[in-house]
Amino acid sequence: MTSVFKTALAALALAATATASLAQDWAPPGPIQLMIAFRAGGGADTQARLIAEELQNRHGWEVIPENVTGRGGLNMANELRGAANDGTVIGIAVTETLGYNLAAAPDAAMSPADFTGLTTTAGFQMGIVARTDRGWGSFEEMIAAAQGGETIRFGAMSPRLADLAYLLSNAQGVDFNIVEVQGGRAVMDGVNAGDLDVGFMAGIQRAGVAAGDLVNLASGLDVPLVQSPDAPVLPDLGVPFHAGGEFVFLAPAGLDPAAREAIAMAIAEIVQDEGNPAGEMISRAFGGSTVILGDDLTAHLQAQYDQAGELLAAASE
Amino acid sequence: MTPLDYVWAGVLAVFQGPELFSLLGLPIPVTVVMILCGFLLGIAVGATPGLAGPIAMAISLPILISIFGFTPDALLPVMGFLIGIMKGATIGGAVPAILFNTPGTPDAYMTTLDGYPMTKKGQAKKALKVAHFASVTGDTFSDIVLILCAPFLAILVEAYLDLPEKTALLILSLSFIAAAVGGSPAKGLISTGLGLLAAYVGTGQDFYPRLSGGTDVLAQGFPLAAAILGVLIVGAVFHELALFWREKEGTRRAGPDEASSADQRLRVSDIRRLMPYISRSALVGTAIGALPGIGSTLAATLGYALGKRRHDRRKAEGDPGFGHGAPEGVAATEAANSSVSGANLIPVLSLGIPGNTAAVFLILAAESIGGFNPGPSVFNFTVDVVNPEAVIAFGLFTCMILANLMNWTIGGLFMRAMGVMTRVPKQILLPVVLILTLTAIYVQETNMAAVWFTLAFGLLGYGMRVLAISPLPFVIAFILGPKIEDSARQAFAATGGDAFFLLTSPVAALFMALSVLVITLSTRRKKGAT
Numbered sequence: 001m002t003s004v005f006k007t008a009l010a011a012l013a014l015a016a017t018a019t020a021s022l023a024q025d026w027a028p029p030g031p032i033q034l035m036i037a038f039r040a041g042g043g044a045d046t047q048a049r050l051i052a053e054e055l056q057n058r059h060g061w062e063v064i065p066e067n068v069t070g071r072g073g074l075n076m077a078n079e080l081r082g083a084a085n086d087g088t089v090i091g092i093a094v095t096e097t098l099g100y101n102l103a104a105a106p107d108a109a110m111s112p113a114d115f116t117g118l119t120t121t122a123g124f125q126m127g128i129v130a131r132t133d134r135g136w137g138s139f140e141e142m143i144a145a146a147q148g149g150e151t152i153r154f155g156a157m158s159p160r161l162a163d164l165a166y167l168l169s170n171a172q173g174v175d176f177n178i179v180e181v182q183g184g185r186a187v188m189d190g191v192n193a194g195d196l197d198v199g200f201m202a203g204i205q206r207a208g209v210a211a212g213d214l215v216n217l218a219s220g221l222d223v224p225l226v227q228s229p230d231a232p233v234l235p236d237l238g239v240p241f242h243a244g245g246e247f248v249f250l251a252p253a254g255l256d257p258a259a260r261e262a263i264a265m266a267i268a269e270i271v272q273d274e275g276n277p278a279g280e281m282i283s284r285a286f287g288g289s290t291v292i293l294g295d296d297l298t299a300h301l302q303a304q305y306d307q308a309g310e311l312l313a314a315a316s317e
Numbered sequence: 318m319t320p321l322d323y324v325w326a327g328v329l330a331v332f333q334g335p336e337l338f339s340l341l342g343l344p345i346p347v348t349v350v351m352i353l354c355g356f357l358l359g360i361a362v363g364a365t366p367g368l369a370g371p372i373a374m375a376i377s378l379p380i381l382i383s384i385f386g387f388t389p390d391a392l393l394p395v396m397g398f399l400i401g402i403m404k405g406a407t408i409g410g411a412v413p414a415i416l417f418n419t420p421g422t423p424d425a426y427m428t429t430l431d432g433y434p435m436t437k438k439g440q441a442k443k444a445l446k447v448a449h450f451a452s453v454t455g456d457t458f459s460d461i462v463l464i465l466c467a468p469f470l471a472i473l474v475e476a477y478l479d480l481p482e483k484t485a486l487l488i489l490s491l492s493f494i495a496a497a498v499g500g501s502p503a504k505g506l507i508s509t510g511l512g513l514l515a516a517y518v519g520t521g522q523d524f525y526p527r528l529s530g531g532t533d534v535l536a537q538g539f540p541l542a543a544a545i546l547g548v549l550i551v552g553a554v555f556h557e558l559a560l561f562w563r564e565k566e567g568t569r570r571a572g573p574d575e576a577s578s579a580d581q582r583l584r585v586s587d588i589r590r591l592m593p594y595i596s597r598s599a600l601v602g603t604a605i606g607a608l609p610g611i612g613s614t615l616a617a618t619l620g621y622a623l624g625k626r627r628h629d630r631r632k633a634e635g636d637p638g639f640g641h642g643a644p645e646g647v648a649a650t651e652a653a654n655s656s657v658s659g660a661n662l663i664p665v666l667s668l669g670i671p672g673n674t675a676a677v678f679l680i681l682a683a684e685s686i687g688g689f690n691p692g693p694s695v696f697n698f699t700v701d702v703v704n705p706e707a708v709i710a711f712g713l714f715t716c717m718i719l720a721n722l723m724n725w726t727i728g729g730l731f732m733r734a735m736g737v738m739t740r741v742p743k744q745i746l747l748p749v750v751l752i753l754t755l756t757a758i759y760v761q762e763t764n765m766a767a768v769w770f771t772l773a774f775g776l777l778g779y780g781m782r783v784l785a786i787s788p789l790p791f792v793i794a795f796i797l798g799p800k801i802e803d804s805a806r807q808a809f810a811a812t813g814g815d816a817f818f819l820l821t822s823p824v825a826a827l828f829m830a831l832s833v834l835v836i837t838l839s840t841r842r843k844k845g846a847t
Contacts, residue, residue, distance in 0.1 A: 039687060040387050040684075040685060040686065040687035041387060041389070041686055041687010041688035041689070042687060042688075045387065045687060046387075046388070049386070049387060049388070064763070065387075066763055068537065069537070070519065070520070070526075070536070070537050070538065071523075071524050071526065071536075072524065074524060075526075075536055075537050078533065078536070079533070101524060104524055105524035105525070107525065108524065151813065153810075153811045159522070159524075175813075177810055177811050177812070177813045177814075178810060179480075179807045179810040179811045180522060180806065180807070180810065181803070181807060182522075182803060189694045189697075190807075192694075192697060192699070193475055193693070193694060193697070195479065195480050195807070195811070196811070207701075207702045208701075208702055211701030211702055212701070213699070213701055213702065
């Protein structure tokens with residue numbers, strides 16, 4: 001799926017640069033407030049702050065980052081929704097925030113239509129990861145261990161991933177003790193410390209897998225992982241969903257198209273260029289950029305929201 | 318990387334970090350400069366009655382973060398500055414105690430007992446030298462214990478404690494703090510309970526904001542800095558202002574006795590005579606410091622009592638007794654209260670549990686900047702992939718050693734020059750502290766709601782002080798509340814939904830039994846005492 005978007009993006013980027021005269025004239029009417037839906041100091045937060053700095057360097061826009069955390073990004077979304085839609089307030093979250101998390105919180109009374117998608121920056125190489133010295137060389141070996149009566153603690157960093165882990169256990173006919181933790185790093189820390197046996201990791205496992213300390217037992221996506229192409233994908237394991245997602249920049253609904261294009265293109269150019277600190281960090285930490293823009297992004301966000309309904313229904317059966 | 322490589326990487330992180338400027342071609346790393354600045358500021362605030370290390374740490378933290386940003390590079394300079402303040406304030410507190418009979422910090426009260434009589438006898442300089450020597454010795458000893466113990470304790474915890482045991486350990490430390498701090502266990506429990514209540518507003522894993530009354534402003538919970546600075550600093554300022562109001566006439570300080578006798582020097586023979594007192598007090602202070610929540614005041618009292626008993630038996634004919642200007646009294650007190658500070662970081666770095674206000678601010682710095690989560694996972698010496706947190710931890714140890722070196726070399730000099738700070742009048746000092754605190758909060762949170770929260774927590778802190786409830790358990794509970802909830806949820810899920818997860822493993826059950834025991838015992842003891 002990502003490759004389709006990448007080609008679409010290339011075409012779109014070309015088209016955008018050709019018709020960008022309006023967008024080029026656009027300048028923010030004041031300092032831009034950047035609401036970050038992640039805790040300070042993590043990889044996601046660092047990414048956002050580096051992009052903010054680079055926007056300032058390249059375009060002279062004053063960008064003021066602020067962490068607005070909690071409720072899987074919904075606190076940030078709620079604040080962003082009511083903010084000025086003149087390009088002076090933007091936010092960064094994950095696509096899951098407008099997908100599963102919005103769908104699972106009907107009393108939040110928000111939908112993807114309340115937001116303007118600007119651009120994604122990087123996708124998740126979501127793997128199901130265990131420590132190598134746990135003794136499982138493959139996903140089947142873990143399932144065999146579970147069938148043999150071993151208790152398996154499965155770490156997940158969001159309710160959506162916990163649902164997917166539950167569907168996976170049902171499909172495989174075993175029981176996992178699904179442990180929800182805060183933040184992607186906590187899953188890796190838990191697995192490394194032996195508090196968890198296995199867990200979803202969204203790309204943070206790359207160095208550990210390369211070093212041989214960790215192993216991708218399966219891909220959490222519907223496509224193979226770049227690093228471990230032989231690991232089975234979720235649909236092969238009996239789960240008709242995927243755990244993928246992207247970091248996404250958002251603005252309130254009704255943003256002026258010229259502003260949308262100007263901000264989105266400015267960010268997309270930064271994340272795709274590895275010659276600046278932000279692009280370099282994204283390449284190192286998330287294995288490269290994934291940029292989805294414009295109408296494709298609008299459709300992508302809506303599709304994630306719709307799929308979330310199906311996942312919620314499947315997991316509550 | 319082997320553990321030794323991590324130690325070396327930590328040292329390099331301090332010295333080869335971002336450079337501030339170069340002097341004669343030698344790059345001067347910013348961390349070292351920050352430790353020095355913090356250290357000098359610490360001596361100054363320690364020497365100012367009404368100010369103490371925590372206030373300086375609280376005000377400088379948000380300002381430092383706005384200068385250094387939220388990158389991992391900011392951790393060592395910012396925390397180095399805070400460590401500098403911590404060390405400086407410890408020795409600074411003795412200055413007004415000795416010169417003017419007014420302790421700059423609560424811990425320095427026992428120092429007045431012998432320090433001020435020495436001043437009256439014209440031995441002010443000597444008393445300051447004794448205090449400095451004892452303080453630095455105790456502090457250094459305590460740091461060495463910290464550096465040797467914390468990593469091993471952390472590794473033991475990580476190796477032997479599973480999620481239920483970790484939850485039980487957090488509950489045990491909260492019970493211990495409630496029972497130990499603030500005199501009465503009931504008041505300690507009230508303070509702890511209020512802290513937990515505040516911590517649970519707006520947090521949790523649900524998509525529905527908890528305890529927010531449906532308002533957006535509470536949906537994100539209270540900012541950590543607003544709660545901590547509000548209760549600890551703004552509350553203290555309100556309380557001091559109220560006291561000042563009632564006293565009407567400001568406290569006028571008399572100058573020190575100008576007369577000075579000939580013998581102001583600290584001789585080797587003096588040091589030999591003082592060392593037994595210093596070493597005993599250092600041991601007592603370190604042991605007490607390693608337990609979360611028991612402050613340096615108790616250490617100072619115990620160190621003084623032990624020293625007095627020894628002195629009464631051994632003092633030569635004609636030497637002054639304790640309370641009449643004995644240098645041994647100053648040494649015993651200062652060594653004990655200074656040796657608390659290093660050991661107090663043992664539970665912080667190995668378990669993530671803060672034991673005193675200085676540790677609270679180090680945790681606040683780590684949480685605000687991010688990228689360093691004090692706790693057992695810090696000392697995970699991964700071989701193939703570098704664990705940046707372990708590097709930071711050893712960088713912090715390096716900062717402490719550097720601060721000690723500064724203390725040994727220039728600390729005494731600056732300390733003796735700080736007598737002037739004791740003349741700052743409170744009616745100027747308090748409003749300045751208040752404004753600086755609120756500005757600092759606004760700089761960090763960039764919204765007015767945080768300022769209102771801070772003022773509200775300030776009123777709470779004021780009320781607690783009026784009712785003689787210690788605000789420290791509140792703050793520690795506020796920090797540990799989310800951790801307890803997280804680890805309890807995880808333990809519950811990991812044990813497959815076992816509702817008795819805190820009681821099924823023997824270690825967890827033991828911790829829970831101890832929690833109950835600590836509270837009941839301290840309640841009984843108080844009843845017996847009154």
